[in-house]
Amino acid sequence: MSNRQIVVETLPTGELTEGHFKLKNAAMPEPDDGDVLLRTILMSIDAANRAWMQGATYRAAINPGDPMPTYAICEVMQSNSPRVAVGDIVGAEAVWTEYLTAPAHKVQKMPKVPRLENLLSVFGIAGLTAFHGLVGVGQPITGETLVVSAAAGSVGGFVGQIGKALGLRVVGIAGGPEKCAYATEELGFDACIDYRASGMFKALKAACPDGVDIYFDNVGGPILETTLALMNERGRVVCCGAISQYETDTPTGPRNLPGLVVTKRLRMEGFIVLDYVADNPKALRALQQWVQSGQIKTREDVVEGLENAPKALIGLLHGDNTGKRLVRVGGDPA
Amino acid sequence: MSNRQIVVETLPTGELTEGHFKLKNAAMPEPDDGDVLLRTILMSIDAANRAWMQGATYRAAINPGDPMPTYAICEVMQSNSPRVAVGDIVGAEAVWTEYLTAPAHKVQKMPKVPRLENLLSVFGIAGLTAFHGLVGVGQPITGETLVVSAAAGSVGGFVGQIGKALGLRVVGIAGGPEKCAYATEELGFDACIDYRASGMFKALKAACPDGVDIYFDNVGGPILETTLALMNERGRVVCCGAISQYETDTPTGPRNLPGLVVTKRLRMEGFIVLDYVADNPKALRALQQWVQSGQIKTREDVVEGLENAPKALIGLLHGDNTGKRLVRVGGDPA
Numbered sequence: 001m002s003n004r005q006i007v008v009e010t011l012p013t014g015e016l017t018e019g020h021f022k023l024k025n026a027a028m029p030e031p032d033d034g035d036v037l038l039r040t041i042l043m044s045i046d047a048a049n050r051a052w053m054q055g056a057t058y059r060a061a062i063n064p065g066d067p068m069p070t071y072a073i074c075e076v077m078q079s080n081s082p083r084v085a086v087g088d089i090v091g092a093e094a095v096w097t098e099y100l101t102a103p104a105h106k107v108q109k110m111p112k113v114p115r116l117e118n119l120l121s122v123f124g125i126a127g128l129t130a131f132h133g134l135v136g137v138g139q140p141i142t143g144e145t146l147v148v149s150a151a152a153g154s155v156g157g158f159v160g161q162i163g164k165a166l167g168l169r170v171v172g173i174a175g176g177p178e179k180c181a182y183a184t185e186e187l188g189f190d191a192c193i194d195y196r197a198s199g200m201f202k203a204l205k206a207a208c209p210d211g212v213d214i215y216f217d218n219v220g221g222p223i224l225e226t227t228l229a230l231m232n233e234r235g236r237v238v239c240c241g242a243i244s245q246y247e248t249d250t251p252t253g254p255r256n257l258p259g260l261v262v263t264k265r266l267r268m269e270g271f272i273v274l275d276y277v278a279d280n281p282k283a284l285r286a287l288q289q290w291v292q293s294g295q296i297k298t299r300e301d302v303v304e305g306l307e308n309a310p311k312a313l314i315g316l317l318h319g320d321n322t323g324k325r326l327v328r329v330g331g332d333p334a
Numbered sequence: 335m336s337n338r339q340i341v342v343e344t345l346p347t348g349e350l351t352e353g354h355f356k357l358k359n360a361a362m363p364e365p366d367d368g369d370v371l372l373r374t375i376l377m378s379i380d381a382a383n384r385a386w387m388q389g390a391t392y393r394a395a396i397n398p399g400d401p402m403p404t405y406a407i408c409e410v411m412q413s414n415s416p417r418v419a420v421g422d423i424v425g426a427e428a429v430w431t432e433y434l435t436a437p438a439h440k441v442q443k444m445p446k447v448p449r450l451e452n453l454l455s456v457f458g459i460a461g462l463t464a465f466h467g468l469v470g471v472g473q474p475i476t477g478e479t480l481v482v483s484a485a486a487g488s489v490g491g492f493v494g495q496i497g498k499a500l501g502l503r504v505v506g507i508a509g510g511p512e513k514c515a516y517a518t519e520e521l522g523f524d525a526c527i528d529y530r531a532s533g534m535f536k537a538l539k540a541a542c543p544d545g546v547d548i549y550f551d552n553v554g555g556p557i558l559e560t561t562l563a564l565m566n567e568r569g570r571v572v573c574c575g576a577i578s579q580y581e582t583d584t585p586t587g588p589r590n591l592p593g594l595v596v597t598k599r600l601r602m603e604g605f606i607v608l609d610y611v612a613d614n615p616k617a618l619r620a621l622q623q624w625v626q627s628g629q630i631k632t633r634e635d636v637v638e639g640l641e642n643a644p645k646a647l648i649g650l651l652h653g654d655n656t657g658k659r660l661v662r663v664g665g666d667p668a
Contacts, residue, residue, distance in 0.1 A: 051597065057597040057598075058599075217592060220591075220592045224592060225587070233392070237592075239592045239595040239596045242593045245593050250589075251589045251590070251593070252587065253559070253587025253590070253591045254587045254592075255585045255586065255587045257554075257587045258551060258554045258576050258588075258604070259385075259554065259576045260604075261604040262385075262573045262574065262575055262576055262604040263385065263391035263392060263604070264392075265392075265605050266602075266603070266604050267602070267604075268595055268601070269600070269603075270592070270594075270598065270599040270600050270601075272596075275599060
């Protein structure tokens, strides 16, 4: 049996290209006592993959030759533990590979859902990141105005829909008219500003007549700088990502920082979804309720084939996805 | 009777000079019903005076021709209200002037203290700003490491001394060897880094072997950028001021923002002392206890004469004060 996997052959300093990756045939892994052998079905593709290539963060640095880490939905093929049975569908910290082993206590058994894709979108890291960031960090109050960047992306789309469900005015920022139309027409945002068009500041100001109380920031850079200028006193900036800064060697800081944080008494706070794991059951209950009521719509953007994972990540960094991006490595269980 | 006052004749765009101010003789104000007539004794000189000249913030913009706002300790000369008596010493939102009127309900009666100067330092805005910023925003835990910039300034000096009283490791940042010696030898900081010397990052890193848990930022700019790089996960940045950014038309943002806020899950939070007014009695009780025990030493840097207020502010912006800067406008009551 072959076990194809994709390694990071060299670390990028500027723009990420397919040349930084290499497809190779690895050995078929053997599960130890207490381990399970997993077959990868779906892998989550995230801007964070690129951030991890910049050095150690909340996880260890990726070194040349390492396979790319990911979170994946897998089928249990062999189990040396009573915790998990052959045929179970589990979520696991994995890598870009067809087969892997993991300690059984480190995989999460997944609930039955109509479509496995949902496990990596609304009921996965994207939905949980949106929920914990907006609710836990942003602390929204009905009637406030929320701005969210990368609005047609997976996290951004859920943030806006949760915001609407909680009674906020929701204004998105996205690249291009199609994505803006998707946010307003399909996801129900009150407005969505195209940052590629001219006059973004004016357009955003017009869309936020009462100012901005919460900015859910996925991008950093000039869009953060522009939105900060419209924040209300005691506003909150949920710092979820800085996608605009990942592919540059000369990052630019928002010139109004920290000045506006002082004069407007803003709170800027970073978080990762793992910080809020204790609140996951509450978050999942709320998300299920909103999916059932139709207040949250899910959309996945599935790229077929392990070999296309680099292309899927590079495309994501250029903003070519609408909805949660996944790579399908193998078929659903029969 | 004359009533000298100093107005902002033109708004600065770059460096503030004495030419931006004008001394003039204003009319002697007449207190209305419910008002008091006040004689200014001591005025607080703060970097915030310069920030207010950049446009509207938490207070209205200063316009050309306006006298400079300040907080002052005053003697009540005439009272048209039963709340306040002639001869009382009060604190008031004032301007750079010898005499002013104010609604009696807007002035604060001051407690008896050995030296009126203390009312504008440890028991005034500086001491309260240090307390509320460090305790309320920074949420310190004994054993953590605190870094504070403008360490020999008034707020910075109190922040560090409160930090020591609470059991923190305290590292200051200040300009020049004299100020650093003042922080360590007189105020009891564990270390103080001279930002004008070369190798600041290395020196700060060596002084913080366990990383930085709280950064009390009075300066913004490159010192913020450097300190952010040394923050621990879940660290807190207390955004109190951005003195490095007030005198430039081309402010620079820290290039590692918001990236490090995301990956380290930092919280950056601005505040002004007025937000915490409900906690002032608790703060003053703690400050009094520390002054009595000798854990907080106070030092005021008093410039004599209303006419020298512009010079006092300009000097402060260039860092030539040690301890809380005040201007004495009139003598203590007999």
